[in-house]
Every structure is written in C-alpha cells, then in structure tokens.
Amino acid sequence: MRITYIHQYFKTPAMSGGTRSYEFARRLVERGHEVHMITGDPDADRARVTTEAGIVVHWLPVPYDNAMSYRRRLWSFLGFVGRSALVAGRLRHDLVFATSTPLTVAVPGAWAALRRRVPMVLEVRDVWPELPIAMGALRSPVSRWAAHRLEAWAYRRSARVIALSPGMAASIRRRFPGVAVTVVPNSSDRKLFGRADRAGERLRRDTPWLGDRPLVLYAGTLGVANGVDYLVRMAARLADTDPEVRIVILGDGRMRATLRDLAARLGVLDRNLFLLGPVSKAEVVAFFGACDLAASVFADVPELGANSPNKVFDAFAAGRPVAVNHDGWIADLITGHGAGLVLPAHDTGAAAAAVSAFLGDPAACRTARAAAYALARDRFDRDLLFGDFERVLTEAAQYRSTTRAGAGRTAASSRRIHISRAS
CATH class of the missing domain: 3.40.50.2000 (Glycogen Phosphorylase B;)
Known part of the structure; x- marks a missing residue:
C-alpha cells in the first residue's frame, strides 16, 4: 500500500x-x-x-x-x-x-x-x-x-x-x-532496551552523585498534566527518611522552571533530586538501565488514567518496575502482575515510605523486575x-x-x- x-x-x-x-x-x-x-x-x-x-x-x-x-x-x-x-x-x-x-x-x-x-x-x-x-x-x-x-x-x-x-x-x-x-x-522495544543493563552500569560509574545508590527515574514531559511536582515533594520526604535514594527527572516542558524553583525551595535540588534535560530515545536507554524504579505520574485528573505513557512500556522493556500515582488500566496492570507500585495520589509522605520500603527489599525488586519484563515480552x-x-x-x-x-x-x-x- x-x-x-x-x-x-x-x-x-x-x-x-x-x-x-x-x-x-x-x-x-x-x-x-x-x-x-x-x-x-x-x-x-x-x-x-x-x-x-x-x-x-x-x-x-x-x-x-x-x-x-x-x-x-x-x-x-x-x-x-x-x-x-x-x-x-x-x-x-x-x-x-x-x-x-x-x-x-x-x-x-x-x-x-x-x-x-x-x-x-x-x-x-x-x-x-x-x-x-x-x-x-x-x-x-x-x-x-x-x-x-x-x-x-x-x-x-x-x-x-x-x-x-x-x-x-x-x-x-x-x-x-x-x-x-x-x-x-x-x-515495549525489547531490542532497543536489550542493552539497558550494561548502559546503566556505565552511567552509574560515570555519575558520582549516583554510584550504587537506589534510583527512581521519571523520563518524560514536564507539562501541567504530568504533575511531576508530586515527585519533588516525595523527594523532600525521602531526604529526611532515606537520603541515599536518588530521584532523576529527565525531560522538558512548561513546568520545568516551576519544578526547579520548588526543588530549590524544599532543599532537594542537586541533593537527592536531579533535574536533567531531555535526551534522545537512544540515550534514555542508559537511564532506564540504571534505575531501580521508573515513575509515571499525573496531575489529579481522573481522565488521565486512560493514558498510555511511553515511559511505562520503556520501563517494562528494560525489565524495571513502575510506580504510578493514579488509577486506571496501567495501575490495574501493575497491581495484577506485581510489576511495581501504585502510590497514593495525595500523600507524598506515604508514597516516600512505600518507595523506600520497596527499594530496601531486594527480593521484592527482583520479583517486580521479572514481572515487568514478562509484560514487555508477552503482552506489549x-x-x-x-x-x-x-x-x-x-x-x-x-x-x-x-x-x-x-x-x-x-x-x-x-x-x-x-x-x-x-x-
């Protein structure tokens, strides 16, 4: 045709x-x-x-x-x-x-x-x-x-x-x-993300503030609908309770300057939260390979729960668990297959506690990684x-x-x- x-x-x-x-x-x-x-x-x-x-x-x-x-x-x-x-x-x-x-x-x-x-x-x-x-x-x-x-x-x-x-x-x-x-x-592009683990290891070696610390990654648009301030506020809670956890926000958009100002005001910017610029699809592989948990968050608008975020399927392809803060089909998928976490929409303190507990449980992380990759292989x-x-x-x-x-x-x-x- x-x-x-x-x-x-x-x-x-x-x-x-x-x-x-x-x-x-x-x-x-x-x-x-x-x-x-x-x-x-x-x-x-x-x-x-x-x-x-x-x-x-x-x-x-x-x-x-x-x-x-x-x-x-x-x-x-x-x-x-x-x-x-x-x-x-x-x-x-x-x-x-x-x-x-x-x-x-x-x-x-x-x-x-x-x-x-x-x-x-x-x-x-x-x-x-x-x-x-x-x-x-x-x-x-x-x-x-x-x-x-x-x-x-x-x-x-x-x-x-x-x-x-x-x-x-x-x-x-x-x-x-x-x-x-x-x-x-x-x-999920399993061929593209097949090298994620090795690329992630190199990224960790070349990034002094990361090293072998736990990493939560958000890679995507920083728009009003995305509600990424949720992660900044969660980082502020983690800074007090689990300061070794690193959160990387990777991307650009309308809310970037607002997010930077909020992170600076809460004292987490370049401390345990790092706001980086957008990278190409080929380059983002290393960040997914380095992370322990990929985040996909939205503003508190129920209609957003029907979305199909690329970052979720990239995480599955890399064999990485996903954390979301909303209801909908992705949340149901994660819960049903044990492929990550569904965080409370309004309580970033409880979200920080759930993330910290998950990252501190190697067995739970391994199980969720296997479940995420199985979804990439068998369904997506x-x-x-x-x-x-x-x-x-x-x-x-x-x-x-x-x-x-x-x-x-x-x-x-x-x-x-x-x-x-x-x-």
Missing part, C-alpha cells in the same frame, strides 16, 4: 520523545509498504523532505512547544492543519493514517482521503474531548461544542479507529456505538503489537476496495438490465 501518515509530533530515535510513529512506519516500509510521513518541525523556517529508515518525511515549519499557552498551541494546531492538508492533498495513496494528538489532524487526513477516494484510519492518543475540558484547555461553551462536533465528524470520516488504551476505546464505544475501534497500546512487545496495527490498516483498505468493487459490479449489472429492457 501507499500510506500517507500524518503526525504533528513525529520523532526519530535521535530526538527526544516517543517514537511509536517512527517504529511503526519503519516496519510498514520493511513489509513493502510506501510511507509518506507528514509532520511539524518547530525549529525550521522552511519545509524540507528527508528519508528516515525508508520513510519519506515531509517536515513542515510549524512552531510548537509544550511551554506554549493553550491559545498558542491551538494556533499551532491550526497552522499544521493548513500546511499538512496542502502536502497530503498532493500525494497519491491507498490509505491515510492520522494520529492525534491533536485531534485536528483528522481534518487534513479526511481531506486527503476524500480527494483520492481512499479510507482514513484515525488513531486516538487521549480521551477526547473530555481530557482537554478537564484540564481547562476548553473553557467556553462554544469551544466545547466545537470539540464535540470535531470528534463526531472525525469518527464518521474514519474507516477504523485505533485507541491507545482500553479506557479510550470504552469512551469512544460508549458514545459512538457504530465506530469500529481496536486497542493498540504503546509498546513492539513487533507483536505492530502486527495488530498493520492488520487494522490492511483490513480498512481491503474493506474499501471490496466495497468499491461490489458497487462497480452492481452498477455494471444495473446498466446491463437497463440496456436489455430498452432493447
């Missing part, structure tokens, strides 16, 4: 951020498909085209940063809609695949699909629009109405929908019973989930081809009947 793949935040392994689209697109190419990726390049002043692992990538100069206000982000989304629609409309394809966030990618996706009379498959990465409403991004009745209309329109235009978690799929099915939804969560292996992903795309394309062929045969039959009766 010729596939046009639209993702505003596409990342390669040399960049910081999730690489789901890169890994799935690369595998599509390896399976013989032709893939054109349309994405934004926030640092560019002109469009360019490159080839990444066989993927033809169309980079568009669209500013975006997590530190932007909601209003500026909206303008970024709309700018990408216009530019990507122009590029997608020129491409020849058999299928269009559009992945949110933002959900506005459905607009250029639907336009490109309609222009070539091919199906669109839409991937949903957030509970939309419940999440932006809960986060305060959509406050006015008009914006909420428009978001609901966009969602309904996008689903009607999609041959199939992929959701990244059971909660997202349930939300869609509850409100749109006729939509065909398949869950394909984020995945990237190659395994890519098979589900490709199957959705293939079925969407085949269904449309069969429907069109059937319509063609019906039309031809009708013409023959008409001619016969006329004669």
